[in-house]
Amino acid sequence: MGEIVIFGGDSHPELVKMICDNLAIHSSKVQMGKFSNGETSVSVRESVREKDVYVIQSGCGHVNDTFMELLILISACKTASASRVTAVMPYFCYSRQPDIPYTNKGAPLISRTSEERSDEFNKSLSTGLTTRKPGAESPFEGPESSIRSDGGRSEDSKPSSSSSNSTSNSDGIKKSVSFSRIPVIADGKDAGSTKADAGELFNAQNAGYKLWVAQAGTLIANLLTTAGADHVITMDLHDPQFQGFFDISVDNLYCKPLAQKHIQFGIPNYKEAVIVSPDAGGAKRATSIADALKLSFALIHKERRSQLLKGPPGATLSSGGTFSTNPKPLVSHLHSADMHPSNSASKYVQTTMLVGDVRNKVCIIVDDLVDTSYTITRAAKLLKDQGASKVYALITHGIFSGDALSRIRQSAIDKLIVSNTVPQHETVAYLGKDKVDVMDVSRIFAEAIRRVHNGESISMLFEHGW
Numbered sequence: 001m002g003e004i005v006i007f008g009g010d011s012h013p014e015l016v017k018m019i020c021d022n023l024a025i026h027s028s029k030v031q032m033g034k035f036s037n038g039e040t041s042v043s044v045r046e047s048v049r050e051k052d053v054y055v056i057q058s059g060c061g062h063v064n065d066t067f068m069e070l071l072i073l074i075s076a077c078k079t080a081s082a083s084r085v086t087a088v089m090p091y092f093c094y095s096r097q098p099d100i101p102y103t104n105k106g107a108p109l110i111s112r113t114s115e116e117r118s119d120e121f122n123k124s125l126s127t128g129l130t131t132r133k134p135g136a137e138s139p140f141e142g143p144e145s146s147i148r149s150d151g152g153r154s155e156d157s158k159p160s161s162s163s164s165n166s167t168s169n170s171d172g173i174k175k176s177v178s179f180s181r182i183p184v185i186a187d188g189k190d191a192g193s194t195k196a197d198a199g200e201l202f203n204a205q206n207a208g209y210k211l212w213v214a215q216a217g218t219l220i221a222n223l224l225t226t227a228g229a230d231h232v233i234t235m236d237l238h239d240p241q242f243q244g245f246f247d248i249s250v251d252n253l254y255c256k257p258l259a260q261k262h263i264q265f266g267i268p269n270y271k272e273a274v275i276v277s278p279d280a281g282g283a284k285r286a287t288s289i290a291d292a293l294k295l296s297f298a299l300i301h302k303e304r305r306s307q308l309l310k311g312p313p314g315a316t317l318s319s320g321g322t323f324s325t326n327p328k329p330l331v332s333h334l335h336s337a338d339m340h341p342s343n344s345a346s347k348y349v350q351t352t353m354l355v356g357d358v359r360n361k362v363c364i365i366v367d368d369l370v371d372t373s374y375t376i377t378r379a380a381k382l383l384k385d386q387g388a389s390k391v392y393a394l395i396t397h398g399i400f401s402g403d404a405l406s407r408i409r410q411s412a413i414d415k416l417i418v419s420n421t422v423p424q425h426e427t428v429a430y431l432g433k434d435k436v437d438v439m440d441v442s443r444i445f446a447e448a449i450r451r452v453h454n455g456e457s458i459s460m461l462f463e464h465g466w
């Protein structure tokens with residue numbers, strides 16, 4: 001393998017420098033820019049012919065722009081005859097989108113109402129398959145044929161949104177910014193009808209057959225390989241199965257060894273602590289840390305229930321599924337702000353259940369990423385309600401979009417421990433040094449790059465870090 005060359009994108013220059021310092025080399029010169037129309041311009045300022053190139057770009061900041069930068073930079077290196085190009089993505093963007101969310105009954109959350117379904121069925125029976133006559137209106141232009149984001153509600157419905165912003169430009173094209181995992185869908189109607197309508201679309205009551213929602217997993221993998229990536233190095237993929245979308249090798253490093261060391265040396269009396277997974281999806285990750293440190297484990301389970309709990313007044317579901325008379329409920333009902341206004345008449349209630357004993361214990365919530373921070377702040381509140389003495393949140397990727405940081409500041413979280421796969425200057429400045437510890441992943445990435453370059457195994461990094 002030829003000489004090593006490292007390029008850094010614009011998303012996280014500090015981490016690029018730290019990785020290069022660990023390798024005792026300088027990053028190579030590359031100039032990133034934007035044309036006046038917003039297109040990305042990349043010019044590689046050094047020869048990469050027959051060299052082993054590593055392009056470091058985390059999936060943060062203006063994520064679509066930084067991803068595009070990465071693709072163009074990889075392609076530029078490949079075109080300039082690099083012998084191998086490795087994409088190093090400390091946080092792998094789009095890794096939460098490979099699959100479609102399902103309700104707890106197994107029905108897809110993205111679905112049409114039964115009325116829409118039977119309407120469509122009747123229409124197909126009466127009309128059969130037709131072709132469009134010349135000059136006739138396109139079947140795709142009418143409101144009935146487009147994907148409806150209002151769940152079939154009338155034009156004069158009054159949507160409301162507390163966590164999304166939407167603006168219209170001069171052409172009337174709506175740009176939407178969502179601060180939740182329910183994607184905002186612009187519907188081309190009145191300004192502001194976005195998040196609430198999307199919420200309606202994603203409502204479990206609408207169970208039927210799927211509308212088309214892009215699953216970006218294969219596309220993202222194909223874009224990277226088509227650009228010319230021969231190899232990908234990343235950390236704590238949200239969904240490890242994401243590696244299966246690639247036909248090149250993907251090294252998914254773990255933050256776990258670093259997290260374990262931080263718990264052992266940074267949390268007083270850690271042997272008495274409980275590791276908590278804030279949702280079922282993160283249980284495997286959290287239990288592996290609990291097992292390695294021989295700590296007890298608790299799990300928080302979120303679900304939307306179709307009816308209120310049965311049992312004596314004030315009774316609540318306790319761990320193991322039995323009812324208890326504990327004055328502080330183990331099931332917390334998330335009414336009003338957590339529910340879409342149009343659902344308030346329905347019996348759907350979002351509940352959060354805690355399985356495990358946390359009374360008078362130090363709790364360490366372990367999760368792979370924080371985006372809006374709803375998951376960990378709700379988990380922290382539940383733990384404190386159940387008598388936890390202190391709550392730490394230990395996170396690999398701190399994305400903190402929208403007002404996530406202010407939510408954390410007001411939450412029951414006593415200390416946040418987060419890695420620097422995504423820049424954390426703002427987090428430390430906003431929450432204060434006492435409330436945030438940053439774990440440095442640069443050594444692990446540097447060692448992974450060194451080993452890959454030298455053709456050595458990197459498997460020991462998975463268990464022991466560096």
Ligand SMILES: O=P(O)(O)OC[C@H]1O[C@H](OP(=O)(O)OP(=O)(O)O)[C@H](O)[C@@H]1O
Binds near residue numbers: 238278370373374375
């Ligand atoms: O800060 P937030 O916006 O609340 O998002 C963070 C949560 O989202 C992810 O899980 P996800 O909700 O995708 O569920 P999963 O773990 O079951 O895949 C992640 O593992 C966190 O638990």
